[in-house]
Amino acid sequence: MFVIAGVTGRVGSAAAQALLDVGASIRVLVRSDDAAEAWRLRGADAFRVDLRDGARLTEALRDAQGFFALLPFDVAADDLHTHAQEFISSMAIAVQDSGVPHVVMLSSGGADLPADTGPIAHLYALEQALARTDTVLSAIRPGHFQEKISDVIGTARIEGVYPVFAESADVPVAMVATADVGRVVARALLSHPQSSEAIDVVGPVYTEREAAGMLGELLGRPLEVITLPRAAWVPALTGAGLPLQATELMVELYDADQRGLLAPRGDRTVHGAVELGSTIARLVGVTG
Numbered sequence: 623m624f625v626i627a628g629v630t631g632r633v634g635s636a637a638a639q640a641l642l643d644v645g646a647s648i649r650v651l652v653r654s655d656d657a658a659e660a661w662r663l664r665g666a667d668a669f670r671v672d673l674r675d676g677a678r679l680t681e682a683l684r685d686a687q688g689f690f691a692l693l694p695f696d697v698a699a700d701d702l703h704t705h706a707q708e709f710i711s712s713m714a715i716a717v718q719d720s721g722v723p724h725v726v727m728l729s730s731g732g733a734d735l736p737a738d739t740g741p742i743a744h745l746y747a748l749e750q751a752l753a754r755t756d757t758v759l760s761a762i763r764p765g766h767f768q769e770k771i772s773d774v775i776g777t778a779r780i781e782g783v784y785p786v787f788a789e790s791a792d793v794p795v796a797m798v799a800t801a802d803v804g805r806v807v808a809r810a811l812l813s814h815p816q817s818s819e820a821i822d823v824v825g826p827v828y829t830e831r832e833a834a835g836m837l838g839e840l841l842g843r844p845l846e847v848i849t850l851p852r853a854a855w856v857p858a859l860t861g862a863g864l865p866l867q868a869t870e871l872m873v874e875l876y877d878a879d880q881r882g883l884l885a886p887r888g889d890r891t892v893h894g895a896v897e898l899g900s901t902i903a904r905l906v907g908v909t910g
């Protein structure tokens with residue numbers, strides 16, 4: 623039996639469904655009765671737990687063959703570092719105490735670096751904490767999620783603008799669909815590896831201008847691509863309602879990206895096949 627966190631989210635839901643599709647037995651970790659009921663109807667066992675509750679998580683992991691772990695990012699948390707540390711401590715304790723033999727963790731490109739990567743430094747800390755336990759760790763390190771485009775769909779639809787937090791909109795960037803990442807997670811769980819490894823997951827390559835073109839076509843209006851210079855990032859993000867600490871972490875992340883710090887450097891690389899056009903079509907509600 624595999625225990626899967628984050629099943630109301632993007633990667634966790636794709637991983638859980640991929641496992642159900644091959645007849646694997648899964649227990650999903652949820653925080654609401656609605657989510658529990660929805661997954662029971664799909665054939666999963668459901669267990670209510672907050673990932674920051676180490677004792678209850680230990681209970682959920684007993685007798686599991688593998689655990690899919692992720693570190694949720696909550697911009698509304700009072701202190702993002704303390705918030706991340708609560709998840710890291712709880713999950714590391716539960717993994718050690720339950721004796722679960724294999725953990726597949728949703729990490730990120732750049733999580734081999736301890737600092738200067740914004741929220742990815744928390745994923746570095748989680749990788750390190752899990753590596754100190756007795757489990758075998760498969761760290762899944764995707765690059766940019768294609769679904770990040772959902773952040774700009776509202777602005778594009780209403781204002782006809784596609785903002786880019788970089789000096790150029792013409793830099794080729796690998797963008798991976800979370801459905802592909804979920805399938806990599808499921809395969810990793812089913813493989814029962816004997817040793818730990820870091821697996822980079824990269825998708826097809828696009829420029830932001832190409833992404834804007836695809837989105838504009840699906841919305842039925844041309845979009846003006848606006849590149850935001852670094853000095854404009856803080857006012858743009860705080861103006862959109864992001865708290866200051868989260869804004870500072872995002873700026874550090876964008877800087878890291880521009881410096882090439884998020885590039886694949888794991889033990890091997892897996893390629894996602896889903897094209898950005900079909901992801902955007904799904905996000906805007908057009909059958910693609």
Ligand SMILES: NC(=O)c1ccc[n+]([C@@H]2O[C@H](COP(=O)([O-])OP(=O)(O)OC[C@H]3O[C@@H](n4cnc5c(N)ncnc54)[C@H](OP(=O)(O)O)[C@@H]3O)[C@@H](O)[C@H]2O)c1
Nearest residue numbers: 628629630631632633653672673693694729730765766767
């Ligand atoms: N965006 C990118 O380009 C990118 C690239 C690489 C890696 N990543 C990493 O991917 C991760 C996010 O993955 P995702 O997009 O699949 O997640 P997501 O869609 O944001 O979903 C988050 C999941 O975490 C659950 N969750 C939140 N707080 C919880 C808690 N206290 N206890 C238990 N469950 C909790 C949520 O459940 P509820 O419904 O109960 O809230 C939800 O199922 C982050 O660590 C991020 O750094 C992102």
